[in-house]
Amino acid sequence: MSLLDRVGQKLLFGFDPETAHGLSIAALRCGLPIAGRPVRDERLKVSLCGIDFPNPLGMAAGYDKNAEVPDALLGLGFGFAEVGTVTPLSQAGNPKPRIFRLTADEAVINRLGFNNEGHDAAERRLAARRGRAGIVGVNIGANKDSADRIGDYERGVTRFAPYASYLTVNISSPNTPGLRTMQAREQLGELLTRVMAARAAASVKPPIFLKIAPDLVEAELEDIAAEVTEKQIDGVIVSNTTISRLSLHSAAVAGETGGLSGKPLFERSTIVLARIRKLLGPDRAIIGVGGVDSAQTALEKIRAGADLVQIYTGMIYAGPSLPGRILSGMIRFVEKERLKSIRDLRDNRLDFWASKQL
Ligand SMILES: Cc1cc2nc3c(=O)[nH]c(=O)nc-3n(C[C@H](O)[C@H](O)[C@H](O)COP(=O)(O)O)c2cc1C
Numbered sequence: 001m002s003l004l005d006r007v008g009q010k011l012l013f014g015f016d017p018e019t020a021h022g023l024s025i026a027a028l029r030c031g032l033p034i035a036g037r038p039v040r041d042e043r044l045k046v047s048l049c050g051i052d053f054p055n056p057l058g059m060a061a062g063y064d065k066n067a068e069v070p071d072a073l074l075g076l077g078f079g080f081a082e083v084g085t086v087t088p089l090s091q092a093g094n095p096k097p098r099i100f101r102l103t104a105d106e107a108v109i110n111r112l113g114f115n116n117e118g119h120d121a122a123e124r125r126l127a128a129r130r131g132r133a134g135i136v137g138v139n140i141g142a143n144k145d146s147a148d149r150i151g152d153y154e155r156g157v158t159r160f161a162p163y164a165s166y167l168t169v170n171i172s173s174p175n176t177p178g179l180r181t182m183q184a185r186e187q188l189g190e191l192l193t194r195v196m197a198a199r200a201a202a203s204v205k206p207p208i209f210l211k212i213a214p215d216l217v218e219a220e221l222e223d224i225a226a227e228v229t230e231k232q233i234d235g236v237i238v239s240n241t242t243i244s245r246l247s248l249h250s251a252a253v254a255g256e257t258g259g260l261s262g263k264p265l266f267e268r269s270t271i272v273l274a275r276i277r278k279l280l281g282p283d284r285a286i287i288g289v290g291g292v293d294s295a296q297t298a299l300e301k302i303r304a305g306a307d308l309v310q311i312y313t314g315m316i317y318a319g320p321s322l323p324g325r326i327l328s329g330m331i332r333f334v335e336k337e338r339l340k341s342i343r344d345l346r347d348n349r350l351d352f353w354a355s356k357q358l
Helices: 003-012 017-029 070-075 118-128 149-160 179-183 185-201 218-230 263-280 295-303 313-318 322-336 350-354
Strands: 046-048 051-053 057-059 080-086 099-102 107-110 135-140 166-170 208-212 235-238 259-262 285-289 308-311
Touching (some): 003 017, 017 070, 017 099, 057 322, 070 080, 070 135, 080 118, 080 166, 107 263, 118 135, 118 149, 135 149, 149 166, 149 179, 149 185, 166 185, 185 208, 185 218, 208 218, 235 263, 263 285, 263 295, 263 350, 295 322, 308 313, 308 322
Parallel strands (some): 080 135, 166 208, 208 235
Antiparallel strands (some): 046 051, 099 107, 107 259
């Protein structure tokens, strides 16, 4: 952790987590020089679904819910930034407090509930940056009170296809009651059919990824993989936060309702990632997310089957220089191992991870 990161963290941890988040967005919006120059290296480039990623590390959804700072995030070194989740109508989300730090575990529990300003606000901001370089994905969701949740996803595809490098269909937030039931086979089949039809009707056709929960058993993973394959979804993002409470030290807040992210999620989300890679085969895109906080954990996601990696909670504990440090660590690694490309690592610990108990 750099000195600047340490000072920044001390300052931000003096505020409640949601205020700290707002301040960090404000700092990025103002263009404060909070991290070093982006790291570039040919060997980190990844070509996937027709997109040339400058490196495999992305900012996960949920940090920039309203598409306020995607370019500032790219400026921290990320190869891509995912904005959202955005829902058709703005919604306030759950009552506060709704984000909790589990400092001893380097984890967070959140039950935000898709608080966001809605499609119009996000579209306005994305339209204003149209034509700019940089890979920006848009993560779409459904309003809590929607009478037609699948329709909300269709609207998301239609609205954001012209602006998004890729679209993420997020049905794995634990904080919108009933949302995760869309992962069950029949509902998922209908959702994916309609989402793909909406993309087929759009003038621009970005890749579509499905973001899944880590709290799925093998039979459910098999159903998801079968639907993803049948409906020709471009890829899967594994995973969202978990509702399980895996041996935590922070007993005082571990009982809070919501999704757990950060270090304790690494193992479980990496096992699910490897199992999904096994089920989908080598050609489908997979983004690994959950508990990445170092070059070593990022490389392990790739070894377990990920093409790309995302982080969120790691940034809360390590600060904005984390992407640069992860990328520098990756370069040191490819140099030491004399790899031509970071891609050469993919799947080389697939069996190890897939055979672990969930
Ligand atoms: C405060 C917070 C808000 C989040 N909001 C979203 C969201 O809106 N949409 C989404 O797909 N994932 C959301 N996530 C999940 C992250 O994108 C990611 O999948 C998860 O946190 C695991 O990664 P991590 O351990 O690196 O944080 C959120 C996570 C956190 C901590």
